[in-house]
Amino acid sequence: MNVLDEIMQGVLLDLASRQVPINDLKQQIDLAPKLRGAKQSLSKAGTSLIAEIKRSSPSKGALSQITDPVALAKSYERGGADLISVLTEERRFNGKITDLIAVRDAIGLPVLRKDFILTEFQVYESRLLGADLILLIVAALSNAQLRDLYQLSTELGMDVLVEVHDEEEAQRAIDLKAEIIGVNSRNLKTLEVSASVFEELIPTIPSSVIRVAESGISTRADVVQAQKAGATAILVGESLVKSGDPISAMRELLGHGQAFAHDNS
Numbered sequence: 001m002n003v004l005d006e007i008m009q010g011v012l013l014d015l016a017s018r019q020v021p022i023n024d025l026k027q028q029i030d031l032a033p034k035l036r037g038a039k040q041s042l043s044k045a046g047t048s049l050i051a052e053i054k055r056s057s058p059s060k061g062a063l064s065q066i067t068d069p070v071a072l073a074k075s076y077e078r079g080g081a082d083l084i085s086v087l088t089e090e091r092r093f094n095g096k097i098t099d100l101i102a103v104r105d106a107i108g109l110p111v112l113r114k115d116f117i118l119t120e121f122q123v124y125e126s127r128l129l130g131a132d133l134i135l136l137i138v139a140a141l142s143n144a145q146l147r148d149l150y151q152l153s154t155e156l157g158m159d160v161l162v163e164v165h166d167e168e169e170a171q172r173a174i175d176l177k178a179e180i181i182g183v184n185s186r187n188l189k190t191l192e193v194s195a196s197v198f199e200e201l202i203p204t205i206p207s208s209v210i211r212v213a214e215s216g217i218s219t220r221a222d223v224v225q226a227q228k229a230g231a232t233a234i235l236v237g238e239s240l241v242k243s244g245d246p247i248s249a250m251r252e253l254l255g256h257g258q259a260f261a262h263d264n265s
């Protein structure tokens with residue numbers, strides 16, 4: 001079994017333990033938080049930044065002791081992030097649903113629920129939690145599942161980040177007419193990061209699509225490489241949570257240099 005299969009199995013087990021009738025969720029949908037327009041946030045001129053709250057990863061274990069995810073999210077917001085990603089997968093990423101709720105409450109930016117979304121239940125749950133953007137990983141889903149979960153998410157008003165890692169997956173995302181496609185440089189089955197994935201795949205995605213470069217971005221040169229390939233947004237976790245000074249790290253990545261690094265405005 002590869003890593004992705006193991007993670008998915010764990011997700012389904014955890015889901016079984018908190019499952020309530022899906023109708024209970026459907027009945028509450030009218031009470032869900034107001035959406036913040038994720039797509040709009042990622043559509044500005046220039047490169048958008050999605051900054052991630054990530055405690056741990058299956059490849060590296062604990063990345064940083066995030067004792068106060070809300071404070072980190074506020075730094076991301078202050079440093080100019082366009083959207084905040086919050087990992088909610090517990091077993092391998094030490095993510096927490098409560099982080100998503102607390103972070104969204106404390107900031108004004110849209111939020112991405114970063115998890116392994118495999119069922120309709122999770123889509124309804126995400127909407128009720130206030131996710132503005134939801135991740136669907138092509139490698140984890142059949143075409144029928146992908147289409148159904150995508151359609152349900154958009155019906156509920158959420159935007160969808162459709163994640164791909166190879167040409168075949170990219171084609172499936174394009175065929176779906178996904179409006180936001182993320183190219184993950186990390187292969188979730190082996191956890192290996194390959195620097196050439198952005199250059200190979202991003203140019204195959206139509207320019208009308210928001211193209212997000214994901215994973216392994218830690219230097220300004222990485223960002224420039226993703227931009228050259230055609231990325232319109234970047235998604236960064238590890239290098240920001242480990243930086244100790246996320247605001248400076250973000251400005252460095254975006255090419256705003258060190259001059260503003262200690263501006264507290």
Ligand SMILES: O=P(O)(O)OC[C@@H](O)[C@@H](O)c1c[nH]c2ccccc12
Pocket residue numbers: 052054114115116137163184214215216217235236237238239
């Ligand atoms: O920490 P990094 O290398 O900056 O990567 C962030 C993000 O791309 C990564 O967390 C990620 C991309 N796709 C995922 C799917 C599930 C969980 C996590 C991910």
